[in-house]
Amino acid sequence: MDDLPSQLESFQTQMASLQAHLATVLWVSTVLSFVFALASAYVAVRRGHNPLRWAMLGAMLGPIALVVVVLIPTAKVATKVCPDCAESVKVDAAKCRFCGYRFDQAELVPRID
Numbered sequence: 001m002d003d004l005p006s007q008l009e010s011f012q013t014q015m016a017s018l019q020a021h022l023a024t025v026l027w028v029s030t031v032l033s034f035v036f037a038l039a040s041a042y043v044a045v046r047r048g049h050n051p052l053r054w055a056m057l058g059a060m061l062g063p064i065a066l067v068v069v070v071l072i073p074t075a076k077v078a079t080k081v082c083p084d085c086a087e088s089v090k091v092d093a094a095k096c097r098f099c100g101y102r103f104d105q106a107e108l109v110p111r112i113d
């Protein structure tokens with residue numbers, strides 16, 4: 001059995017090693033949060049979702065958020081059909097991006113949500 005001073009020394013050594021270990025874990029998890037926040041935001045933008053929301057979820061949940069944002073369906077953008085060229089354009093568009101057709105003023109009345 002060791003005497004008390006050497007036990008104390010051993011304990012101090014263990015605490016120092018634990019502290020170093022915790023600092024490493026903290027650093028690695030911070031970097032991983034950042035990486036998953038960026039990756040989730042990138043996928044969210046590509047799929048029509050809110051990048052800020054998914055960056056926060058990516059930072060908190062890491063790979064879980066990334067998997068979820070990949071699996072959820074692409075956000076549907078409301079569209080209307082151009083009467084001139086029959087292409088689908090965003091419902092808020094004033095001008096067709098395919099043929100340049102200008103939608104009637106009546107269609108531009110702001111919607112009351």
Ligand SMILES: [Zn+2]
Binds near residue numbers: 084
């Ligand atoms: Zn058109």
